[in-house]
Amino acid sequence: MSIPLNSQEVLDREYLEIRGKILELAASLDRLERAEGCVNEDNRMSLIRQGLQILLQDANESKASQIQMLFSRVFEDNWREKFNL
Amino acid sequence: MYYFDPHIHMVSRTTDDYETLAKMGCVGMSEPAFWAGFDRGSVDSFRDYFRQLTDFEPKRAAQYGIQHYTWLCINAKEAENVELSREVIKMIPEFLDKPNVLGIGEIGLNKNTKNESTIFLEHMELAIEYNQQILIHTPHLADKYQGTRMILDMLTADSRVDPSRVLVDHVEEHTAKEVLERGFWAGMTLSPVTKCTPQRAADIIELCGAERLLVNSAGDWGPSKPTAVPDLILEMRRRGHSEALIRQVVYDNPIAFFSQSQNFTFTHPE
Numbered sequence: 236m237s238i239p240l241n242s243q244e245v246l247d248r249e250y251l252e253i254r255g256k257i258l259e260l261a262a263s264l265d266r267l268e269r270a271e272g273c274v275n276e277d278n279r280m281s282l283i284r285q286g287l288q289i290l291l292q293d294a295n296e297s298k299a300s301q302i303q304m305l306f307s308r309v310f311e312d313n314w315r316e317k318f319n320l
Numbered sequence: 321m322y323y324f325d326p327h328i329h330m331v332s333r334t335t336d337d338y339e340t341l342a343k344m345g346c347v348g349m350s351e352p353a354f355w356a357g358f359d360r361g362s363v364d365s366f367r368d369y370f371r372q373l374t375d376f377e378p379k380r381a382a383q384y385g386i387q388h389y390t391w392l393c394i395n396a397k398e399a400e401n402v403e404l405s406r407e408v409i410k411m412i413p414e415f416l417d418k419p420n421v422l423g424i425g426e427i428g429l430n431k432n433t434k435n436e437s438t439i440f441l442e443h444m445e446l447a448i449e450y451n452q453q454i455l456i457h458t459p460h461l462a463d464k465y466q467g468t469r470m471i472l473d474m475l476t477a478d479s480r481v482d483p484s485r486v487l488v489d490h491v492e493e494h495t496a497k498e499v500l501e502r503g504f505w506a507g508m509t510l511s512p513v514t515k516c517t518p519q520r521a522a523d524i525i526e527l528c529g530a531e532r533l534l535v536n537s538a539g540d541w542g543p544s545k546p547t548a549v550p551d552l553i554l555e556m557r558r559r560g561h562s563e564a565l566i567r568q569v570v571y572d573n574p575i576a577f578f579s580q581s582q583n584f585t586f587t588h589p590e
Binding site for chain 2: 310320
C-alpha cells in the first residue's frame with residue numbers, strides 16, 4: 236500500500252521538521268568538534284559518517300533499512316554450532 | 321476509536337494511567353512478564369509477580385472498563401541465571417489456568433548469548449507442551465537484527481511451532497518484513513528513543529501492509545509513553561488512511577491473534 240499523500244504534500248508537511256533534524260545533527264557535530272580531545276578513531280564516528288553518506292544516496296533500497304543495518308551487529312548463520320545448541 | 325494495546329507493562333504504571341488510557345479509547349491490553357529493573361533473587365519473587373499479573377492488575381484495569389490479559393515467563397535479561405530460570409519455568413504451569421493468561425512471553429534474547437538461547441528454547445518447550453501461544457521480545461538497537469534472526473532460526477527449526485500463534489514484538493524497518501514473510505505476527509513498539517516513532521510505524525504499515533501487524537506502547541517503568549497507540553492513530557489519520565485500516569492495526573489484529581488463546585474471552589464494548 237502507498238502513502239495517501241503525494242510527494243509535494245509530504246514535503247510541505249515535513250520540510251520544517253527535516254530542517255530542524257538536520258540542524259540538531261549539525262549542532263551535535265559542532266559540539267563534538269568544540270569539545271576537548273579527539274574521537275576520530277572511535278568506531279562510532281565512522282558509523283556516523285557512513286550513515287550520513289547513506290542519506291545522500293539515490294538508492295532504491297530503503298534508507299531507513301540501510302541505516303538500521305549499518306548500526307547492527309552481524310548475524311552469522313552458524314551461530315547454533317558455535318553455541319553447541 | 322477503540323483500541324487494544326497488545327504490549328504494555330501496567331505493573332509499572334499508576335492507576336491514573338489506567339484512567340487516561342480508558343479516556344483515550346483503550347478497551348483491552350495484554351501485559352507480558354518482563355524485567356523489574358533489577359534481577360530477582362528467587363522463584364518465590366516470580367510467583368508473587370505472577371499473582372500480581374493474574375489477580376491484582378485485571379481488577380485494577382476493570383475499574384476503568386479495560387480488559388486485562390497477561391503472558392508469563394522469566395525475561396531474557398535474567399536468563400543468564402540458568403538455574404533460577406529453570407525453577408521459574410517449572411513453576412509457570414501453576415498459573416496457566418488463570419483466566420487472563422494468554423501464553424508464554426515475553427521470551428526472547430537480550431545480548432544474544434548462549435544462556436539466553438538455552439532458556440528461550442526451554443520456554444518454547446513449555447509453550448508446546450501446554451499448547452500455549454508465544455509472545456517474543458526482540459533485542460534493542462545493535463543487537464536487534466542478529467537476535468531476531470537467531471529467534472526466527474529457533475522457531476522455524478521446530479516443526480511443532482505454529483507461526484500463526486507467535487507474535488514477534490519490537491520489529492523495525494530491518495526485521496518486520498522477514499518476520500511477516502515467515503508467517504509470524506509482528507508487533508511494532510512506539511518508543512521515544514530505542515524503538516519506533518509513530519511516523520516510522522506508519523511507514524512500515526505502508527511498506528509491509530497491515531496483515532498480521534500490530535502496534536503497542538510497551539509502556540513500562542523507563543522512558544515510555546503508555547498513550548503512544550493513539551499517536552499512531554492520529555498520524556495515520558493525518559496521512560489520509562481509512563478508519564478501517566487504522567482499526568485493523570490497533571483493534572482487529574490484536575483481537576484476531578489473541579483469539580487463538582483459549583483464555584481470551586474479550587467482550588467488545590457496546
